[in-house]
Amino acid sequence: MKRKRSFGDRAFDIINTIFMLLVIVIMAYPIWYVLVASLSDSNYLAAYRGVLLWPLKFTTAAYTMVFKNPNIVTGYCNTILIVVVGTLLNVFFTLIAAYVMSRKPFPGKKIFMIMMVITMYFNGGIIPRYILNNNWLGLGNNRLVLILPVLVVTYNMVILRTGLEAIPDSLDESARIDGANEFQILFKIMAPVAKAPIAVVALYYAVTHWNSWFTAAVYIRDRAKYPLQLILRDILINNDVNSMMGGEEGSMLAISESIKYATIMVATVPILCIYPFVQKYFVKGAMIGAVKG
Amino acid sequence: MKKKSKLWNEIKRNRQLYILFLPILIYFLVFHYGSMYGSVIAFMDYKPAKGFLNSEWVGVKHFIRFFQDPYFGRLMKNTIAISLGSLLVCMPVTIIFALLLNEVRNSKFKRIVQTVSYLPHFVSLVVICGMIKVFVSSDGIITTMLSALGIVEKQNLLMVAEYYQPIHIISRVWQVMGWDSIIYLSALASIDQEQYEAADLDGAGRFAKMRYITLPSIVPTISVMLIMKIGHVMSVGYEKVILLYNTTTYETADVFSSYIYRMGLASSYPQFSYTTAVGLVQSVINIALVTISNYISKKLKGSSLW
Numbered sequence: 001m002k003r004k005r006s007f008g009d010r011a012f013d014i015i016n017t018i019f020m021l022l023v024i025v026i027m028a029y030p031i032w033y034v035l036v037a038s039l040s041d042s043n044y045l046a047a048y049r050g051v052l053l054w055p056l057k058f059t060t061a062a063y064t065m066v067f068k069n070p071n072i073v074t075g076y077c078n079t080i081l082i083v084v085v086g087t088l089l090n091v092f093f094t095l096i097a098a099y100v101m102s103r104k105p106f107p108g109k110k111i112f113m114i115m116m117v118i119t120m121y122f123n124g125g126i127i128p129r130y131i132l133n134n135n136w137l138g139l140g141n142n143r144l145v146l147i148l149p150v151l152v153v154t155y156n157m158v159i160l161r162t163g164l165e166a167i168p169d170s171l172d173e174s175a176r177i178d179g180a181n182e183f184q185i186l187f188k189i190m191a192p193v194a195k196a197p198i199a200v201v202a203l204y205y206a207v208t209h210w211n212s213w214f215t216a217a218v219y220i221r222d223r224a225k226y227p228l229q230l231i232l233r234d235i236l237i238n239n240d241v242n243s244m245m246g247g248e249e250g251s252m253l254a255i256s257e258s259i260k261y262a263t264i265m266v267a268t269v270p271i272l273c274i275y276p277f278v279q280k281y282f283v284k285g286a287m288i289g290a291v292k293g
Numbered sequence: 294m295k296k297k298s299k300l301w302n303e304i305k306r307n308r309q310l311y312i313l314f315l316p317i318l319i320y321f322l323v324f325h326y327g328s329m330y331g332s333v334i335a336f337m338d339y340k341p342a343k344g345f346l347n348s349e350w351v352g353v354k355h356f357i358r359f360f361q362d363p364y365f366g367r368l369m370k371n372t373i374a375i376s377l378g379s380l381l382v383c384m385p386v387t388i389i390f391a392l393l394l395n396e397v398r399n400s401k402f403k404r405i406v407q408t409v410s411y412l413p414h415f416v417s418l419v420v421i422c423g424m425i426k427v428f429v430s431s432d433g434i435i436t437t438m439l440s441a442l443g444i445v446e447k448q449n450l451l452m453v454a455e456y457y458q459p460i461h462i463i464s465r466v467w468q469v470m471g472w473d474s475i476i477y478l479s480a481l482a483s484i485d486q487e488q489y490e491a492a493d494l495d496g497a498g499r500f501a502k503m504r505y506i507t508l509p510s511i512v513p514t515i516s517v518m519l520i521m522k523i524g525h526v527m528s529v530g531y532e533k534v535i536l537l538y539n540t541t542t543y544e545t546a547d548v549f550s551s552y553i554y555r556m557g558l559a560s561s562y563p564q565f566s567y568t569t570a571v572g573l574v575q576s577v578i579n580i581a582l583v584t585i586s587n588y589i590s591k592k593l594k595g596s597s598l599w
Contacts, residue, residue: 012499016393020406023390027409027471030424031416033434052434097317106307107300112314115321121583124328125572126550127557127565132328135341149324152317182309211417214532218558229419236423237536260427264420271415279411283475 031268038062038261045257062262072266074224075231078143082227083209086147090205091198094152098160099186116154130218145219146212146227153208156201163197164190200281210271228267235263335570355570364552371458372548372575375534376526378462384522387470388515391477392503407478410471422536425464426451451537457546461533473518480514481507523586527579549575 033052037045041057048056066072101113123129129149139145171193172185180188191198213229220226304311335355337348359365390410397403413421428435429450440447450456488506497505531550538546547555549571557568 006498009499012396013398016396017402019393020397020402024406024409026467027412030428030467031412034424093317093320096313100310100314100317103307103310106310107303108311112318115318115326119321119325122329122576122580123325124330124332125569125576126553127569127572128331128334129328130558131334131339131341131565132324132331136327136331136345137323148320151320151324182313186313207415211419213417213419214535229417232417232419232423233536236419237426257427260423264423268416268420271417272412275412275415276408279408282411 031272034261034264038258038265040258042256042258062258063266065259066262066266071223071226071231071234072228072263075226075228078225079210079228082143082146083206086150086209087202087205089147089151090153090156091202094157094160094201094205095186095191095198097152097157098164099182099190101157102161102164116152116157120154126218134219140219141221141225143220143225146209146215149215150208153205156204159204160194160197160201163194163200167193196281196284200284203278203281207271232263232267236260332569332573334566335573337566339566339569341565351566355567356574358567359571359574364547367544368547368549368552371545372527374458375461375530375546375548378458379465379530380519380522380526382462383466383469383473384515384519386466387473388477388511390470391474391481391511392507394474395478395481395507396499396503407471407474410474412471413468414472416468418532419536421464421468422533425460425537429456429460451539452541454542454544454546457538457542461530461537461546465530465533476514476518477511480511484510520583520586523582525579526582527575 036052036055039055039058039060039062040052041059042062044056045052097116101109101116103109124132133145133149134140139148167190172189175185175189211229213227213233216227216230217233220230334345334348336350336352338351338354339345339348394403394406397406416424427433430436431447431449436445436447436450439445445456450460484507489502492502492506527549531548531554534546534548534551535554538551553568553571553575556564556571
């Protein structure tokens with residue numbers, strides 16, 4: 001039986017809907033603005049006052065400049081390399097750690113777990129980490145420094161372990177009777193069943209690698225090894241005209257604002273394109289992590 | 294004797310697990326515990342040329358220097374203002390957003406709002422800071438709008454010390470509000486619907502139901518989130534500070550980690566031992582904060598992290 005809704009009830013719904021529409025505008029408009037501005041003629045853009053909804057005098061000149069810029073291209077290649085290799089190694093080792101932690105108790109299991117959990121709350125700090133990686137391990141200016149120090153993230157290991165624990169015991173028992181060893185059980189039996197949590201964790205790692213800039217800023221000295229985010233920092237934050245133009249003489253300085261907007265779009269569109277498809281995995285991961293963390 | 298052999302049998306039986314775990318163990322010992330051990334250089338005058346073993350032990354010299362540093366007060370003030378400010382603004386906004394979104398009846402509209410609100414979470418920090426920089430530059434869109442309303446003068450807002458913290462905190466709300474609401478929304482989804490039906494029969498209105506049923510049932514989630522966030526109060530957001538601050542805004546923007554970065558890594562005379570000491574002070578405050586907030590929460594509500 002549905003009761004007749006009161007006036008106050010309906011007023012609440014209307015105000016709430018307006019509020020939510022406002023949220024949509026606030027969340028999406030900055031990104032829309034960047035898109036529209038990147039497709040606008042920069043002289044018109046500079047003179048325009050008011051809320052920009054559509055491109056002013058549509059032009060793709062800024063994008064032509066961005067794609068001609070060799071820094072952006074090498075940055076993209078480096079980032080893709082790091083995301084692919086890094087994520088594969090991350091998932092491989094995180095899966096192993098999660099598998100071992102999902103087994104029945106064995107001597108030392110608890111100590112191993114505590115050892116990993118401690119790193120969620122404490123770390124050596126920026127400087128000791130730098131001295132370790134740069135001076136003691138000699139990883140300075142080596143792209144491996146973007147991968148090895150973040151090989152296994154405990155939070156992700158916990159998410160994967162939760163996924164593995166949900167798999168019924170009967171599955172690996174029958175494999176064990178057939179004489180399979182632990183390595184085979186993990187990669188032939190468990191991993192195929194735990195595809196969803198593995199996807200969640202892989203996405204987490206991939207996005208972290210994609211977004212990371214600070215580590216590279218600290219350790220990588222060769223411009224040829226810069227990941228995309230570091231090139232972006234030079235262009236967007238440091239206003240480095242050289243990296244903006246890719247060494248080409250800066251006669252195009254006038255359109256530099258549009259170039260910035262186009263650079264933002266070029267770096268963000270790939271993520272925004274895959275985002276609607278992978279969003280639900282992220283949400284899933286966020287919830288497992290929250291419950292277990 | 295018997296006990297020992299039993300343990301040995303257990304170990305032997307699980308030997309494959311140990312072999313599998315070996316690389317993980319090495320990784321954690323080298324990269325995590327190695328750098329934790331490296332923190333002892335805070336008590337030395339560490340010189341890379343001399344090496345770790347030959348550097349001189351100096352006790353708490355660097356700590357004393359830091360506490361007497363004229364910047365100590367400023368760093369403390371800014372760190373707390375920025376991170377606690379972010380926390381105190383972001384959390385209530387996120388919770389209110391989750392509560393209101395939960396009241397949206399049309400599930401398709403609800404999903405659209407949610408999807409759009411997650412969007413900023415997927416934009417990289419460098420890009421977000423790049424957007425902030427162009428938006429608040431002297432003829433950026435935000436500066437233009439705010440100066441039309443007479444709130445600010447037409448100038449680069451990032452060059453004005455008093456605007457730094459509001460810019461940092463408000464942009465953070467934009468970035469995390471949608472994403473952080475997931476936790477609360479999932480807690481809201483698990484509330485027993487019968488409670489609402491019972492309240493309906495009692496003639497409770499929308500606000501009464503939110504106040505007396507919805508809010509109390511997510512209090513445990515809120516307190517766990519609060520403890521976790523407070524534990525990171527000292528370290529939060531320094532990458533953003535490093536991207537956005539400049540010499541004119543050090544006054545309000547410089548925090549522990551950005552100071553460590555500037556003096557320890559970005560300087561031509563890196564002060565490794567001194568900045569490590571600063572980092573240790575920061576960690577100790579962090580640990581104290583988690584422990585205290587966990588204790589309070591345990592006393593108040595019986596929900597805790599450990």
